[in-house]
């Protein structure tokens with residue numbers, strides 16, 4: 001029987017959602033059975049139990065230095081069960097769009113959360129984010145303005161090219177797929 005992985009994520013503007021979908025594809029190609037749950041859109045009473053899964057991946061976007069509330073709640077809720085599973089954690093963040101920032105992003109937004117919640121992931125990584133200033137963006141006006149200010153700062157500090165009217169996707173899909181492949185190996189081992 002194939003092993004099972006649950007991907008439980010919280011995404012405000014869709015970046016972590018698309019990352020979760022890509023990870024799912026990779027895991028399925030590796031012969032794993034995958035279920036994805038959008039923790040923000042699903043009432044907490046309807047979140048799936050993690051008991052049937054061999055591996056669990058929890059993902060969150062970062063907004064004003066913080067996780068989406070629900071994936072953090074999900075980690076807390078199941079912290080007693082994770083030692084019996086393979087646990088992976090990932091985030092999508094504007095700051096982690098620069099490869100040199102990823103270690104700091106992992107420390108600030110994954111290691112600190114693991115410490116706070118009291119869980120230890122077998123694998124974790126920080127992925128870049130999306131700065132979507134296009135007409136079709138899911139961001140509200142205030143969020144767009146805040147992100148534009150942050151983007152201005154980042155483009156100066158890190159010499160990033162940011163289109164202030166378009167969709168800027170700074171996710172590294174090779175990094176994401178390689179994370180998923182490593183997680184598949186862990187679950188299958």
Ligand SMILES: Cc1cc2nc3c(=O)[nH]c(=O)nc-3n(C[C@H](O)[C@H](O)[C@H](O)COP(=O)(O)O)c2cc1C
Pocket residue numbers: 010011012013014015016017060061062063064065066092093094095096128129130131139142143144146147
């Ligand atoms: C209002 C706002 C605040 C943000 N704050 C941060 C931040 O503090 N640090 C960071 O690295 N990225 C920040 N970002 C960028 C997001 O992390 C990035 O867009 C990410 O891809 C969002 O993931 P999601 O679409 O799954 O929510 C912010 C974005 C917005 C719109």
